[in-house]
Amino acid sequence: MPAYHSTFLAEESADARQVGNIALLPIHSKFRGPSYPPQSEYDIIEETLDLFRANCFFKNFEIKGPADRLLIYGILFVSDCLSKLTRSVNLKEAVRILNNLALDSFSLPGDVGFPLNSLYQAPATKNEADLLRGYLQQFRQELADRLLKRVYADDEAVPSKYWLAFTRRRFMNKSL
Template sequence: MFFGVIKEQLSDDRVQFCQIKLRKTEAVTLKMSYPSAPGQDSKNSVFVNTGDKVVGSIPLLKIRDTSKKATTPAFDIVDECLYHFRTNIFMRDFKIKSDADRLLIYLTFYAMKCLKLIAKNKNDKAKCAKEIQGWNLNPFPVPGDAGFILASLITTEVKPQEKAELLGYFKQLRIETGNRLLDIVFANGTEADKWWICFAPRKFMDKEMAN
């Protein structure tokens, strides 16, 4: 009888331990999960604690590859940038709360440059696409390079062996942002949406991306 009670108690303890372990696992999974929608605060990214690698103060967040008709992640930081774009371009300063905020700011600069290129050929989507693609063929700086537009916000040194990884990642970001912006601006047909083009003359944070 005594051993039976001990055995039953041990069994209950194991169950309780497993339940605690499961709850911890669920908490970690929840913490590391990707957001599925933009937040209400346009100035700060929702992509916090995603568990992605960080290089040069920039998180290498997962990006949906629309050229391959990828469906995951269903919502990414490119979507977040374009969703908040027409609000954020009026902002003059941003308080960095996470590494993803730097990426959000960079993409806003880049989207603004794309919008300026689109405004020059607002009746020809194909020509706009060529303009953006041609501009992207030029060398562009990444964190750690002279001329990087967010150089003052980069707090972590970029190692030489990390440059190639950053360059590939930023290239993907720029391609996706340009393509998705084109689809949004020309969503109603062959002429660019005037409620987007009207923002083209503006400068974001009193700056303009050179390359």
Template sequence: MPAYNSVFNADPHQPRLVGNFPLMPLRTKVRGPVYALPFPDTPLPAGESPDEDSESYDILDEVLQKFRANTFFRNFEIQGPADRLLIYGIWFVSDCLAKIKPSAGVRDATKDVTNLALDLNFALPGDPAWPLNQMYEPPRDRQDAEILRQYMSQVRQELATRLLARVYEEDGDGKPSKWWLSFTKRKFMGKGL
């Protein structure tokens, strides 16, 4: 059975690429180099995503939706640029879940995950610390590298916010969801950030 690829690979409006990493629009209030998608007309609870047909549905909704199923796969066939962002998002979610302790309250987990998301000292494609350099092209120049770093920082911050809303939404007891934390030891494709 193959892994779940991104539905955004079939999008006729191809995003701008830096190397071969896509800069896709996001539904976010975090400032960054891409335009923001509109929020749904009817506000959704923090832990829910809009329907796939909605113009508000973005790649980060898909990362969270496909995270648990895709973490079981050791191989992943990249079928388009959106898959590269999907892979990165899954790796980042794994890192965030590793920061959340089973006994941690919302406040402590938010602090730890937010610090991880705001840390600007992370590897870019082409850096020696990047996990899959053979599948990712490095940025063309320093300006592209800076744009990519800003975009990845925007993705990290928004993904951390959405993940925390899901991990702590269930019964309101202040404990993280055991269903999410059960994936802390899994490594998608046997790699991590």
């Protein structure tokens, strides 16, 4: 059974923004950053959350384009977020934990600590690196916020066991 790929592969065109080989897709966000709002309600954040549970079982993932690279990054970040929520924490504590994780310093492609340097190209210039860092920070913040809304949809006191069941799964045997 093949892995699920991004539906935004078809939307990529010559005018789509890209840094290295990562697509900077539009997202609906309440956080400040370089992303712009998409024309439809469905964005890459929703797609990442929808495909996380199906894709986290795969050890191999064929990359078909820049949108798949952003999807991979999102799935790895969701996995990290869920691993931080393993102990039973309420929503208020979870918001604090995931906000700190999203705002924490992180490696970009080409940096020494980035786990997927073989799959990603480094930004060509310092301006591109700053743009990618800003976009990924906005992406991480919005992804953590929407993940919390799903994990704590039923009860604000305890996280959903149906989401936490995936904490031991390692997509592509990697983590951020």
